[in-house]
Amino acid sequence: MRRWRFPGNPRTLPGKLFRWALMGATAFVGISVAQVVIYKVVPVPVTLTMLFDDNGITKDWVSLSDIDPNMPRAAIAGEDAKFCLHHGFDTEAIQQAMERNMRGGRIRGGSTISQQTAKNVFLWQGGGYFRKGLEAWYTVLIEAIWGKRRIMEVYLNVAETGIGTYGVQAGAIRYFGHGADRLSRTEAARIAAILPLPKKREAKSPGGFTLRHGNRIARYSGSVRTQGLESCLK
Template identity: 40%
Template sequence: MRGERRPSFRSLIRRFVLIAVALVLLPYLLILVYALPFTRPVSTMMLSELALFRGYDRRWVSLDDISPHLVRSVMMSEDGQFCSHGGVDWTQMRGVVEDALDGEATRGASTIPMQTAKNLFLWNGRSFIRKGLELPLAIGADFVWSKRRMMEVYLNIAEWGPGIYGAEAAAQHHFKVPASKLSARQAALLAVSLPNPITRVASKPGRGLQRLAGVIERRARNSGDYIKCIYG
């Protein structure tokens, strides 16, 4: 039609910037929403399963309905300083940066809040962009949520196999028991499979995975003050 004006290039850029800003700010709004105890967050991986028409198994349970064996094992395996840091373990992070600057192989320094932020709002894979987005989200979530809420969310969105998310679905899938009834060894096996649950199958552990589980089981048994923010 005559007189109809097409959006100018500047207008398109402005819209793009506004959308980008909204996408960056949305996770911080969701952090506030997810602080409410009745909310049941879903991860970007779960959303991708739905987008690909694959579906997934996730059965939300409260932290009180998850075996303390699993809570202790996951903490001692994934983030031993969970109760004492503010979302990021800066001592570990500094070591990773120094190793990278020296050209050495870097070790993992992701805390449970960082993994939770990544799972909820970001994507898998290593990149400085993702890590740059992940750090403030982890700090923000750790500031807003209690440690118990953080652990509850993490254990309900963690991946434990193809299409298997959360402690309840994992316990039922791998060991045919509810999450509340996991034994110390079962919990340790689930914990050590977290870094790569596709190749590390908790219900079919090889000798190496059994050995790792034994180490984590002993650490969990002696966790003491390390878990005071959950069971203090």
């Protein structure tokens, strides 16, 4: 049996570079898979976004079963209506976002809840093709290893819900004085409405766009339930 060898001469610079690149890629794959496997059962203790937040960290991990169903419904209604239908990427939403951005104005993304979770847990904020590539890789991993219910649970626990506030439990206490286990449809919708810009929007006594967007999410939340768009969480 012939032994497999690295292409080229491993003693030359190109050969060494290829060997190092292959070793680095193999190590990254192993580490990233291990991370995802661990966080399938272990609560995410901290993220890079939290560590670099000058406002401190207020958070309290709760299981999805201890979060009122109104909250994941609002997240689906406001962030990712096809959450239970896609495998991590909503190609139609991405295409629409690209077309809107090409026309100018405020840049908008087409990220799914799965992509946002992958970014929030394993990566850093900001754009760039390199980070987007890593985000895509981690999205594939969490879809394959975690499943939808765990993705939603992690998302609702690490998403920034206010200045120095992370997760819907801390957000519910901050804005409404009670836990996420008894969020009304309106309260859940208002938290969902601030998720894109949590440092600039307030869920309590909102006005303008946040109020209108929250009301719209509250209406769509009913459709999420009646149309079975939350079926993957059961």
